[in-house]
Amino acid sequence: MTIIENVRSLLSLYYHNLEIIIVNDGSKDDSMQKLIAAYELESTSFLFREILKLRKFGDL
Numbered sequence: 001m002t003i004i005e006n007v008r009s010l011l012s013l014y015y016h017n018l019e020i021i022i023v024n025d026g027s028k029d030d031s032m033q034k035l036i037a038a039y040e041l042e043s044t045s046f047l048f049r050e051i052l053k054l055r056k057f058g059d060l
Helices: 003-011 031-039
Strands: none
Touching: 003 031
């Protein structure tokens, strides 16, 4: 399946509050350009900060 087919399949699912996150892994194929063209995507700045509660590995 292509990236477009995969996204279309995910979008066809019916879930409340569905959010699809696609990570650009920096590959050199044209997946990002295909997504931009197919879904009229626009660039946005997004910053997510969450403070994680960590424990030492031996404490698990």
